Amino acid sequence: MRAMVLHAPGQALRLEERPDPQPAAGEVRLRVLACAVCRTDLHVVDGDVPLPRLPIVPGHEIVGVVDRLGAGVSGLHLGQRVGVPWLAHTCGHCADCRLGRENLCDSPLFTGHGRDGGFATHVVAEAAFCLPLDLPGDPVQLAPLLCAGLIGWRALRMAGDDAMSLGLYGFGAAAHLVTQVARFQGRRVFAFTRQDDAQAQSFARSLGATWAGSSEEPPPEPLDAAIIFAPVGALVPLALRAVRKGGRVVCGGIHMSDIPLFPYRLLWEERQLVSVANLTRADAAEFLRFAGSVPLKVRTAAYPLVRANDALADLRAGRLEGAAVLVP
Ligand SMILES: [Zn+2]
Numbered sequence: 001m002r003a004m005v006l007h008a009p010g011q012a013l014r015l016e017e018r019p020d021p022q023p024a025a026g027e028v029r030l031r032v033l034a035c036a037v038c039r040t041d042l043h044v045v046d047g048d049v050p051l052p053r054l055p056i057v058p059g060h061e062i063v064g065v066v067d068r069l070g071a072g073v074s075g076l077h078l079g080q081r082v083g084v085p086w087l088a089h090t091c092g093h094c095a096d097c098r099l100g101r102e103n104l105c106d107s108p109l110f111t112g113h114g115r116d117g118g119f120a121t122h123v124v125a126e127a128a129f130c131l132p133l134d135l136p137g138d139p140v141q142l143a144p145l146l147c148a149g150l151i152g153w154r155a156l157r158m159a160g161d162d163a164m165s166l167g168l169y170g171f172g173a174a175a176h177l178v179t180q181v182a183r184f185q186g187r188r189v190f191a192f193t194r195q196d197d198a199q200a201q202s203f204a205r206s207l208g209a210t211w212a213g214s215s216e217e218p219p220p221e222p223l224d225a226a227i228i229f230a231p232v233g234a235l236v237p238l239a240l241r242a243v244r245k246g247g248r249v250v251c252g253g254i255h256m257s258d259i260p261l262f263p264y265r266l267l268w269e270e271r272q273l274v275s276v277a278n279l280t281r282a283d284a285a286e287f288l289r290f291a292g293s294v295p296l297k298v299r300t301a302a303y304p305l306v307r308a309n310d311a312l313a314d315l316r317a318g319r320l321e322g323a324a325v326l327v328p
Pocket residue numbers: 038039040041060086147148
């Protein structure tokens with residue numbers, strides 16, 4: 001197999017040849033068809049999040065085909081197309097697991113973080129955490145659903161089913177999917193981008209956003225809720241300022257720069273500030289069912305696997321519209 005490997009935070013990924021991995025009991029091996037690049041991969045590569053092991057192969061939006069079954073695996077078969085998301089393993093017995101909040105498990109493993117991910121030709125995953133992908137379509141188009149889509153979905157649920165006017169801060173892969181889902185649900189979307197990012201703003205409008213402007217600008221009306229996808233703490237007070245009394249601000253990323261001091265009156269009147277962490281398999285099943293019934297237009301830029309560093313650089317520089325996807 002070939003893989004793009006991170007040896008130390010801040011370094012470029014290195015292409016390596018490795019022996020094909022063998023699935024242990026309860027695991028499967030996949031031949032990777034496509035793996036999207038998420039902002040969390042940038043945080044992994046930069047060491048913004050603690051890394052439990054190195055070297056590591058990043059990548060947690062994997063579409064692959066089962067090509068080897070470990071002992072005792074049932075429910076998946078050879079040749080089946082599956083998705084592998086960020087959540088790779090949970091303990092199953094901590095308090096959060098028992099309460100159905102496996103996204104908050106005390107001792108989880110994450111794909112492309114605590115175990116090798118999909119920036120590779122092959123990957124091994126726990127069968128119980130593979131998501132059957134019956135959706136039709138090109139693997140490149142499906143890959144971004146596995147994190148941008150799933151985390152976007154969980155963040156949207158967190159924003160509240162009654163949030164009919166919704167602000168999105170940071171218009172990348174997740175926001176471009178959430179916009180389409182929210183529009184399908186009859187919500188109005190207000191897209192906030194970097195100042196003067198006319199391209200992202202027109203992209204947002206083309207997907208049905210009611211309004212698009214700079215994060216510094218107030219929206220034309222108070223919003224019911226806002227989701228912050230950009231890893232920029234300074235957006236928190238801006239988003240709180242944009243939501244109505246009782247409104248909610250959801251932080252959708254795994255890492256964010258420090259939140260600046262802000263006056264209490266921005267939180268006053270029962271505004272809420274919450275974060276979304278990881279996902280549960282129930283979120284995934286729910287979202288993939290939903291995605292099968294909505295014509296999502298997934299904007300992607302495909303890169304050969306060996307160009308993973310270029311894809312990361314383009315994401316970092318904000319040069320992408322939609323999601324970068326690596327193809328082995
Ligand atoms: Zn992700």
